[in-house]
Amino acid sequence: METLNVSQLVESPTTRVTDMSAKLIDHVFLNIDSTISEINVPCWSISDHYPVTITRKCKHVKQQCHNFIIYKSMLNFEVETFLEDSNKQPCA
Numbered sequence: 001m002e003t004l005n006v007s008q009l010v011e012s013p014t015t016r017v018t019d020m021s022a023k024l025i026d027h028v029f030l031n032i033d034s035t036i037s038e039i040n041v042p043c044w045s046i047s048d049h050y051p052v053t054i055t056r057k058c059k060h061v062k063q064q065c066h067n068f069i070i071y072k073s074m075l076n077f078e079v080e081t082f083l084e085d086s087n088k089q090p091c092a
Contacts, residue, residue, distance in 0.1 A: 004086055006031050009054075014041045016049050026052045031089075 001008065009028040016023045028039060038055040058067070 001029060004031070009036060009039050010041065010052055012041070014043070014050060017043075018048050025049070028052060028054060 006029045009030060010024060010026060012024070014022055014024070016025045026041075028036075030036065035057055036054055037057045038053075040053045040055075041050050042053065043050055
């Protein structure tokens with residue numbers, strides 16, 4: 001991820017907590033971390049897996065517009081496809 005100038009923003013191992021361990025299993029990767037004002041892992045859940053919440057900074061625009069967040073499902077993750085997609089992204 002460092003070679004792509006991408007940062008992992010969730011730092012503490014608190015996304016999955018049991019009596020015996022605490023692990024970081026959820027990640028937030030960004031190439032422009034200045035667009036995020038806050039990352040939080042609230043300690044509430046019906047399981048041992050806590051959610052990750054992100055607060056984005058938004059510019060106030062006078063005209064109506066839409067913001068889109070593009071994400072990639074990790075369910076069928078393939079390294080080669082990920083690297084190809086990453087190389088097609090514009091540099092910040």
